[in-house]
Every structure is written in C-alpha cells, then in structure tokens.
Amino acid sequence: MLDYEFKVNEIIERIKEKNIKSVGLQFPEGLKTYATDVARQIEDETDAFTLISADPCYGACDAADVDMAGAVDLLVHFGHTALPLDYDVPVLFVEAQSNMDVMGAVGSSLSLLEGYERIGLVTTAQHLHLLDEITSFLEGNGKKVVMKEGSGTQKGQVLGCNFSAIKDLDIDAVLYVGSGNFHTLGIKLFTDKPVVIADPYMNDARDIDEFADRIMRIRFARIAKAADAKRFGIIVSSKKGQSRLDLAKVLKNMIDKEEREAFIIVMDDISPELLVPFRDLDAFVVTACPRIAIDDSKMYKKPLLTPPELEIVLGKREWEDYEMDEIKYD
The missing domain is CATH 3.40.50.11850 (Diphthamide synthesis DPH1/DPH2 domain 2)
Structure with a gap:
C-alpha cells in the first residue's frame, strides 16, 4: 500500500478527455521517490509521454509551469492545493492525500x-x-x-x-x-x-513552547547582529508564487531613507553559495519564502532577515511587536 493517494486514475481520465500528448510531473522532495511509478502508469495507459521535474519543489508557489512551458500540454503538481495564480501552462493540482493513521x-x-x-x-x-x-x-x-x-x-x-x-x-x-x-x-x-x-x-x-522560545532567541540574535548593517541585499524570488518585487521596492526605499544602502537581488533557489559574491553587503532581507530566513538561518554567515525583522532593525517596529512574515494570496 502506498503511503499517499496520487489519484492517478483521475489524471489518466483527464489526459484522455483532453487528448493530452505531453505531461509534466512535479513532486515535493518527500514524494519524488514515487515519480517513476506515476509516470510509468500514465505512459502505460495513455498515449502521452511524461517529463519529470527534478528541481526542488517547496509548495504550490513553486510550480514548474515556467520551466515546462512549451514542452508539455499539462503540468501535474503533487502534494499541494492550488493558489490563485496565473500559470504559463494548465496545472492540475493533486493533493497527494496521506494514508497515514493520524x-x-x-x-x-x-x-x-x-x-x-x-x-x-x-x-x-x-x-x-x-x-x-x-x-x-x-x-x-x-x-x-x-x-x-x-x-x-x-x-x-x-x-x-x-x-x-x-x-x-x-x-x-x-x-x-x-x-x-x-x-x-x-x-x-x-x-x-x-x-x-x-x-x-x-x-x-x-x-511547542520550548521550540518557540529557542527560535525566537535565534531570531533576536540575528536582528541584533544586523543592527549596525550599512548595506543590505533585498532578495526577490523569480518563482511566480513567491515574487514580491513591490514589497522589495518598499523595503529599499525604507532603507535608503535611513541613509543606508540597499540593492535588490533576483534569485530562483536561494542558497548561501549564491550570496558569497556579494561580499560588500552586511545583511540580507528575504522577500521570497518566509521559511528560508527561519529554517536555514544557521547556513548563512551574514544575517538573513524577514521584512518585519528589517522593520525592527530600522526602528519602524518594536521588538514586542515581532510577527512572522506571510505571503498573502487574495
């Protein structure tokens, strides 16, 4: 028995109904081990060929529609629910329901x-x-x-x-x-x-009290370390569901008014290695996935802040008013 229900029969019905000839498959990391099984079943039961995305996938915000545009007629994205975004190719979201007893x-x-x-x-x-x-x-x-x-x-x-x-x-x-x-x-x-x-x-x-206390101590340490930063890199994601360029512009203007410097940097997958060349920058602000600054904090030598944390650094928000960053899909 599979750990997840992938609704492959429904996907096959959609392919046959729409006479789809090429299908892209995208899985989050924990589900990629099932990719070839799903692709095999689709190719055995339809005339469509499949392309499997091997790139990291962190959510519906990270759909591979741009990468697969022109190569497939349909992208099937597993493990997440749809977001209200405009995609470059039709995207079928399959939640991949867990069969685990909860x-x-x-x-x-x-x-x-x-x-x-x-x-x-x-x-x-x-x-x-x-x-x-x-x-x-x-x-x-x-x-x-x-x-x-x-x-x-x-x-x-x-x-x-x-x-x-x-x-x-x-x-x-x-x-x-x-x-x-x-x-x-x-x-x-x-x-x-x-x-x-x-x-x-x-x-x-x-x-989660102990975990929350530990994480908040780490976050306040990062904020304190960034307090004296003079030059900031503001990271904007090229992923459609994470791109907040307008927010980055607001943050740049906020930094400039404090007589500090800010530069907007566009990236797809954010990693410490890709930030190494920017040696003249003292700290970075992530407008992409809010989890990056929190989950991956220890990987970065320089402070990696969320937008609300930058507001604390610049004195625009009190420490007591700390809040998590969010991406809103209205």
Missing part, C-alpha cells in the same frame, strides 16, 4: 489540551481529508472545534507562508495535525494561544 497522535493530544474547550484545528494539504474525522473525535471528547477558510487556503489549512485560516478565531488553544515545528511557530505568534502538535509521523503529541 488518530493515535490526535488521541495523545487530549492530555495536552486538557482545560481548553474551544480548539482551533489546522493541518496541511496531506491531511485535509481527515479533518471531519478528527473533528468528530475531538467533539466526542468534549471539545468545540473551530475552523475557517483562509486567504487562498481551504478550511483548516495552513501553509508555511500563510496562517490566515487560524487568525482571529475565538479559541482557547490550537491543535495542528502534521509534522515539523515551523507551521506551529507561525500559529503561536499569530494567535498567542497554546499550540499542540499531533504528529502522526512520530505518533505522539507535544507542545
């Missing part, structure tokens, strides 16, 4: 949610199809589950760069079903509520 981890979360009645429930695309089951379980154990749609996201869905589905909810605590800690850091900062992770990959539940 209820053991959800059950373990009850002890950490003790004393909280109104629970904000959120997850990622892989587990959205389980939200009704999770809701029934929680409400059967005396909880009131609260969810809403976000800006460009489905009900109960959070992205690494978009937490709108959890904002302004009348809740006592948040339960996040999924792996890792990054999403929950954003949830914690945006809600200022207790946050519990039900992690089906570890089959356990945990709170």
Whole structure:
C-alpha cells in the first residue's frame, strides 16, 4: 500500500478527455521517490509521454509551469492545493492525500489540551481529508472545534507562508495535525494561544513552547547582529508564487531613507553559495519564502532577515511587536 493517494486514475481520465500528448510531473522532495511509478502508469495507459521535474519543489508557489512551458500540454503538481495564480501552462493540482493513521497522535493530544474547550484545528494539504474525522473525535471528547477558510487556503489549512485560516478565531488553544515545528511557530505568534502538535509521523503529541522560545532567541540574535548593517541585499524570488518585487521596492526605499544602502537581488533557489559574491553587503532581507530566513538561518554567515525583522532593525517596529512574515494570496 502506498503511503499517499496520487489519484492517478483521475489524471489518466483527464489526459484522455483532453487528448493530452505531453505531461509534466512535479513532486515535493518527500514524494519524488514515487515519480517513476506515476509516470510509468500514465505512459502505460495513455498515449502521452511524461517529463519529470527534478528541481526542488517547496509548495504550490513553486510550480514548474515556467520551466515546462512549451514542452508539455499539462503540468501535474503533487502534494499541494492550488493558489490563485496565473500559470504559463494548465496545472492540475493533486493533493497527494496521506494514508497515514493520524488518530493515535490526535488521541495523545487530549492530555495536552486538557482545560481548553474551544480548539482551533489546522493541518496541511496531506491531511485535509481527515479533518471531519478528527473533528468528530475531538467533539466526542468534549471539545468545540473551530475552523475557517483562509486567504487562498481551504478550511483548516495552513501553509508555511500563510496562517490566515487560524487568525482571529475565538479559541482557547490550537491543535495542528502534521509534522515539523515551523507551521506551529507561525500559529503561536499569530494567535498567542497554546499550540499542540499531533504528529502522526512520530505518533505522539507535544507542545511547542520550548521550540518557540529557542527560535525566537535565534531570531533576536540575528536582528541584533544586523543592527549596525550599512548595506543590505533585498532578495526577490523569480518563482511566480513567491515574487514580491513591490514589497522589495518598499523595503529599499525604507532603507535608503535611513541613509543606508540597499540593492535588490533576483534569485530562483536561494542558497548561501549564491550570496558569497556579494561580499560588500552586511545583511540580507528575504522577500521570497518566509521559511528560508527561519529554517536555514544557521547556513548563512551574514544575517538573513524577514521584512518585519528589517522593520525592527530600522526602528519602524518594536521588538514586542515581532510577527512572522506571510505571503498573502487574495
């Protein structure tokens, strides 16, 4: 049994219905091991040939439509839900629903949610199809589950760069079903509520207070190190779903007014090696994926800031008003 449901039969029906002759396949890193199996099934059951993207893929913001334009009639993007963007080729988004049992981890979360009645429930695309089951379980154990749609996201869905589905909810605590800690850091900062992770990959539940405190100490250290920076590089992504050139221009103007220098740098995949030539710059501001500055901080010798962190450096925002950067899809 596969760990994920790729809905290949639905893809094949679409290919036959539209008489598609060439198909691009794009997977996030954790799903690339299934790429040749999916391609083989498509080619065995249709007249279409397939092209598999090997480039890194971090979300629907990173669709390979530009790379595959002119080469394929359809791009199938696995693992994420669609964003309201204009793509260069037709894109079919397949959520790649996880077949993993999450209820053991959800059950373990009850002890950490003790004393909280109104629970904000959120997850990622892989587990959205389980939200009704999770809701029934929680409400059967005396909880009131609260969810809403976000800006460009489905009900109960959070992205690494978009937490709108959890904002302004009348809740006592948040339960996040999924792996890792990054999403929950954003949830914690945006809600200022207790946050519990039900992690089906570890089959356990945990709170994030210790993790959040450690990350915030690192972020404030980066901000303090950038306080004396005179020359900034403002990084703009060439990825369609991450490109915020208008924001970069605003930040450049903000820096210039403080009698410091700023230069806008356009990149696709951001890495420490690509920033090495810019030796005269003291710090960088990332307007691309907000996770880069947080998750990859230790990889960079010079401070890598988010736009709200730059505002703290320049005295435009108080330390107490720290918030996560977001990319909004209205």
